[in-house]
Amino acid sequence: MTFSADTRFHRQLFVFNGLLPAVLILIDGWRGKLGANPVEFVTRATGVLTLVFLILTLLVTPLRKMYGWNWLLKQRRLLGLYAFFYGFAHLLTYLAYDRDWQLGTVIGDVYKRPFIAIGMFSFLLMVPLAVTSTNAMIKKLGGPRWAQLHRLTYYITIGGVLHYWIIVKSDVTYPFFFAVVLAVLLGWRVVASIKKARGAAPRAS
């Protein structure tokens, strides 16, 4: 069996590496090695990991089209679920430490702080994608409709990068990095769809 056909191996590799940061955070937390402000670190780390996994899902199509790495497609939903997992952990740190579990204050906070509103909205958009990530749901919705729904990922990622950009105090280096990568990935799709409209390959999805 060649590497690209060994789906079981890919799955193990992706499951393990996706979970590894969470495990390392837990180990560091257990050992009290998360720095002076562990809450701030965990909030930031889970937020950045959400963006990383969103970007990785958006990387799958260009890599398939450019290098023929079609085996990646079978792992894309897993990458998306990891984005949801870290996004949910990020939301929990906000509810637990920023809001002290006073859930009634969340609505007022969303109204008052635009970056919270953008982050919350982006997370809520991830919920239907996570719910429809099973084979049964793809069958139920039908391939094209499912694919159309999952293009929400573009808006979720834009929202995520914007959310990050607004919260930093003055040094926008990291949010800028994510914005550039996202712009390249979305730009590639625009170019690909124009080429497709002219009757040439590759096809965007």
Add this chain to the structure above:
Amino acid sequence: MKDRSHIPSSEVTPEETFLNRRFFMKSAIWAGSTLATAGLYRTFSPRPEVANTGAAIATVAEPALQTTLAADEKVNSFTDIAGYNNYYEFSTDKSAVAAKAKNFVTDPWSVQVGGLVQKPRTFDLADLLKFESVERTYRFRCVEGWSMVIPWVGFPLSKLLSQVEPLSSATHVAFETYYDIKQMPDSRYAGIDLPYVEGLRLDEAMHPLTLLATGLYGKTLPNQNGAPVRLVVPWKYGFKSIKSVVKITLMDREPPTTWSLANPGEYGFYSNVNPKVDHPRWSQAHERRIGEMGSRPTLMFNGYAEQVTHLYKGMDLSVDF
């Protein structure tokens, strides 16, 4: 003897080699990806290693004053105080500042004091250490919503100002931080204009709680905490307590300050700790004390209301934030 004639050895060996190579490749991918993922995580996770290597500073006791300043509050560890710093000239990552400021040269050092004064003067490090030092344990509240309790060593700014004799026309004091891009290469990413500048009204500067700190935990300041001399104004947000001061200028108007230049809608000149006036992007009603998991309510003027409220009589603090 076993009959192996039906399995030619020429077929067995290649398959074993093939499986071995596959096993080797898989192991390499496992190890490589694990190292990459864990390595990336480690690059971004906080690991400051700090040691209190400063020189000891002798202090005189002020028992009557000290009991009122941060009474029965737990003082933060040296590791927390020296391993978690906002010093944008070195890094905007609070856990990275200590390492990046390690080789910052703070000796020789001089502080130029001038402007509207009778006797302008330059103080070198030895001059500053000649002032009678006291230990003051203050609460320190960052505008970002975290706080610490820090045992500073230093002397009231008023003692230095009275040596240069401010003119009667002086109403404000401007401060400036040392700036050298060669020593602070990461300042390119700070996103704020440098050198860092701050300011106080003269009566705030003369207030007995306002310190020029030369040390903490009994020893001279670590570089990352603003060595060799910094301002400490305990009732204001931390960014007012400017680090590594090289210039103090008496003026007859409000001096520009770095964060209000960068974002006037979010950071005002006064920047007094005030739980009732929120930062536009986050609440200031609560704070997270470093070393604690839960949050605690933020106190008016950071708990120094009794000492400083009179300075702001008749002012609307939501306008003059």
